[in-house]
Amino acid sequence: MRPDDANIVGNVHGGTILKMIEEAGCIIGTRHCNTQTGDRCVAALARVERTDFLHPMFIGEVAHVSAEITYTSKHSVEVQVNVLSENIVTGAKKLTNKAALWYVPFSLQNVAKIIEVPPIEYSGPEQEEAGKKRYEAQKLERLETKERNGEIIMSVSLPEPYTVAFSQSSLIHLIGPSDCTLHGFVHGGVTMKLMDEVAGIVAACHCKTNIVTASVDAINFHRKIKKGCVITISGRMTFTSNKSMEIEVLVDADPLVEAEKGKYRAVTAFFTYISLDKDNKPLPVPPLKVSNAELKCTVI
Amino acid sequence: MRPDDANIVGNVHGGTILKMIEEAGCIIGTRHCNTQTGDRCVAALARVERTDFLHPMFIGEVAHVSAEITYTSKHSVEVQVNVLSENIVTGAKKLTNKAALWYVPFSLQNVAKIIEVPPIEYSGPEQEEAGKKRYEAQKLERLETKERNGEIIMSVSLPEPYTVAFSQSSLIHLIGPSDCTLHGFVHGGVTMKLMDEVAGIVAACHCKTNIVTASVDAINFHRKIKKGCVITISGRMTFTSNKSMEIEVLVDADPLVEAEKGKYRAVTAFFTYISLDKDNKPLPVPPLKVSNAELKCTVI
Amino acid sequence: MRPDDANIVGNVHGGTILKMIEEAGCIIGTRHCNTQTGDRCVAALARVERTDFLHPMFIGEVAHVSAEITYTSKHSVEVQVNVLSENIVTGAKKLTNKAALWYVPFSLQNVAKIIEVPPIEYSGPEQEEAGKKRYEAQKLERLETKERNGEIIMSVSLPEPYTVAFSQSSLIHLIGPSDCTLHGFVHGGVTMKLMDEVAGIVAACHCKTNIVTASVDAINFHRKIKKGCVITISGRMTFTSNKSMEIEVLVDADPLVEAEKGKYRAVTAFFTYISLDKDNKPLPVPPLKVSNAELKCTVI
Structure with a gap:
């Protein structure tokens, strides 16, 4: 063990x-x-x-x-x-x-x-x-x-296909020893791997095809994440063009046992994905349906 | 690679x-x-x-x-x-x-x-x-x-501590090759490990202490889960006594690429956790606050 | 690391x-x-x-x-x-x-x-x-x-401390996709890692201390092991000196599904371990008790 x-x-x-x-x-x-x-x-x-x-x-x-x-x-x-x-x-x-x-x-x-x-x-x-x-x-x-x-x-009533809510996904992960540096803080690379995983699931949910990461916008690591924290990584589609999808990914950390410290936002980034057919040729992306309520949110 | x-x-x-x-x-x-x-x-x-x-x-x-x-x-x-x-x-x-x-x-x-x-x-x-x-x-x-x-x-407005909503957690996981048998279906053991992880996070969120699995009720595998599916594992506190917590865990599978098959419930189980202090001695569990709306749900 | x-x-x-x-x-x-x-x-x-x-x-x-x-x-x-x-x-x-x-x-x-x-x-x-x-x-x-x-x-005989039978250990492992090469055969490195794990358990069982690998004798890979095989890795102490332990490790492969092919010996090796105290200083090794029956065996 x-x-x-x-x-x-x-x-x-x-x-x-x-x-x-x-x-x-x-x-x-x-x-x-x-x-x-x-x-x-x-x-x-x-x-x-x-x-x-x-x-x-x-x-x-x-x-x-x-x-x-x-x-x-x-x-x-x-x-x-x-x-x-x-x-x-x-x-x-x-x-x-x-x-x-x-x-x-x-x-x-x-x-x-x-x-x-x-x-x-x-x-x-x-x-x-x-x-x-x-x-x-x-x-x-x-x-x-x-x-x-x-x-x-x-x-169960599902949200309508192609809306933000339909493909929205989140993942929780308990930070274990092998995720961490000598300091007992999580490796940036471990966080980025999980962020890409969530972004990929959001992209695949939206277009139901084979998808690959095309680029990642600047990723900012605001605060460190300690061993034993539970992190919630949530992704939602923020924009689609004919050729690509942009997905915002947020990482929130919760130091369970030191509860007085409270939950905080640790990392944020935007991932761009493209949709591919079986021969690795780009496919058009279905347009995102954005409701009025969601439009107000997108300022964030 | x-x-x-x-x-x-x-x-x-x-x-x-x-x-x-x-x-x-x-x-x-x-x-x-x-x-x-x-x-x-x-x-x-x-x-x-x-x-x-x-x-x-x-x-x-x-x-x-x-x-x-x-x-x-x-x-x-x-x-x-x-x-x-x-x-x-x-x-x-x-x-x-x-x-x-x-x-x-x-x-x-x-x-x-x-x-x-x-x-x-x-x-x-x-x-x-x-x-x-x-x-x-x-x-x-x-x-x-x-x-x-x-x-x-x-x-962000958080739900009140000790309610069902407060500790409710879910995790998404993309079924990869090493999760699977020769058949290309996920190993039952892999699913159970993730279910325990979610149940553990729910338990730790609720009582903010060190927690361990005490028992697992019968787990039923209703339908098989294929390689490439995204599974959502969600857990919520259903009952607390002074000594233990009962958490229901549900596994839903989504065959992303074969979207016509639709999402389905694959596995269900109840986990029992106990709360421990630093010397591995049992601690009392804070009682669960159940609202009227939630009581109606608990029949499920 | x-x-x-x-x-x-x-x-x-x-x-x-x-x-x-x-x-x-x-x-x-x-x-x-x-x-x-x-x-x-x-x-x-x-x-x-x-x-x-x-x-x-x-x-x-x-x-x-x-x-x-x-x-x-x-x-x-x-x-x-x-x-x-x-x-x-x-x-x-x-x-x-x-x-x-x-x-x-x-x-x-x-x-x-x-x-x-x-x-x-x-x-x-x-x-x-x-x-x-x-x-x-x-x-x-x-x-x-x-x-x-x-x-x-x-x-096999009964386990008295410091006898061969006492520390004898074995491990079974199902060869999965991520253990294998493009060919669908297990990576030599994966097998060696498991062999070292078994040898380490045998050594620790024998001397009940912290132990480390000191050397490995020539390892021969006699036959390839295919994806889907179950391998049994068994280790037994073959010799002790004051300073070190020699452990023989055998790998047998069982192509479960192609049962007509039968079980076969795939890899063999000898590992040498030393016993260490908490400051990484060498400790004397308890001598191995070898019975007459086992002496006959050591020809293998």
Whole structure:
């Protein structure tokens, strides 16, 4: 576990552990589903059961991740994963996490086709029975969640295409150790890379094509950003010509833990993007629809 | 240049190039400001002048980045950086970028102290004169931008602390090659890591302390997410007890280039976080203020 | 060098340096083999000669990697690489590493075809003669290692402290797109970095202190590893002296999806580590307890 896997105090992020769990599950699931003749396949994650983080893991500890297939239905595989943390200096080992994941194998030849899963052998009929119960329970829950989510998407009202609001995007990023200089302040280059990422997403949202950075206007770094800050990088289309798009990108920093310092604007810039077809030839850019309310804002 | 440095068509991101430029500028700037006795220092980026991307760079090409100090004032350094792309298979070389960056050296002993910059020798008085003009011009522009940005921050009205709106956060991420399986679909583990990141930021925004993941409720992967999609991961506090916070995290995918497919909800989950003091002991969580309007929403 | 390139005490991992060395070697080797008409090609790493880590490198230092072609046979290129560390704050520069690597150019049109290498000009006949000797010597050693690796690995016993079994460790990694060359085969440097990581864990398990890479014996790349393979990197302590530990690292590749091809041994090497106290002073290494059963094994 490295500094970037953890927060400022040294606790490894739950997300880092979840990622390792899934990697182990994917490997064992894919391996199992390829132990038969027929289409080659890849196991895709369908569901993770509720999981608790039993003990914190710290920077410098070694994580041991072990996985086992515990149930197979016709089209799905259940994998149980255990995570142990080992302090290799003291020798202490702790169980930090137990998780159960469900995978579905998709054919490599035909991405939409689900493969039949070769059955496993159970140590006894109770094991098979218990597995079947878990399978039925998760199937039911998945169905319910799906329905609930179907409803929500219906109710979302999107802004009109080609308006400023339609392509407006923002990204939050927690400043980690490897983003920083010896001083503990973020590298300008790291900030610029994220700013370009947001500008690129705004440009791609607007014209739905392949886009590339054509130029960047002067970038001013008003205030430094410290390790542990959360930065919000927001981009919005400010101008389009037939050939290019101009996007304003703002970086605001929030020193979460030193809350008394408050949020502040740290960096500002304008990026220019062009739209390209598949042969890297320029494409015309759809004109930006600007409302009256937005026109007033553009003075800023 | 690797697959992760580029978009799906193989064009290297402008942001990747900007990051290399700044790295070169920071190294040469820091080295120059330490060529004297006295405090050791690190060069912090203050401004990047307007820069054009003259030619695209592609995956597999080698980037040559060269930097030179072209002007020094009492407290700042101007660095000019050139970027060449080399195709090591065909031997073709192209100038892809020219940039000018301004750095200010800060003391390593006292982070707030700016160091005096040792002067460089100019090849002639015209070079020095031209440098001085660039220096004055950028100084003026920086001042103007600063004023404009002072105004904006004043006018931002923040939601009240401890409400749902106050800690609500979202993150956009462009699915790149190394996020994906052989199939070209994102690894479940990558998505979960980003979901935990957003949930963690929501939790930290709410209680302004060190926080850790305590558990994750069942995560359902409703639909697969393809390489090149932009995903929006949004988190909001749904419940607090004295000891923990529950955060709902939603993942929506937008297949930018295949726009006809539309945006869809791909993954949903609930994360539970606890707040810790500096000795990893649990802290009480400030109660969530829920307005009437929001109560209606919580059925979702 | 960033925090993620180093261990907790700030020493840059030997694996990070090996990866940079290989990157430089691959660029110069590929460039040289494409200076003629005919098939375009990519240089694949075949062997790294024994290399010593002369000085530690630390976070915040700048690494200067320079490479030169020193011998060419009909089908292989020898590249010598030097690594200097520069502390840009104090100005101190140190030679940290000298390495010799052998590359074989494979056609981009036909992955199985080896290209003829254009000859280089030597500064004198002695240079050419010395190069030829190095070439013959490594060819012989490669053959011997290949034979030895035909034998199969023995079974594992129980973990008593300071035994081989106690510190034995292994790591699995799924080869993703950003680990690979244009060919779709893993970069030698990526493999070496993971090998150093496993060797480091074995060394730390054994002596429970801060450890650093002191040298690496010749590394032989027997077979290429394709994108999508799962590799198992296993390390075990083979010898200890008062001052150092020798760890054997084996890389086995499993082409999950093309299961009929079977698992195969791809790379082998010996790493030497030393144990350090908090001031980077060498510490004595606890002697390795070797059982009779294991003694028989060490023939491998």
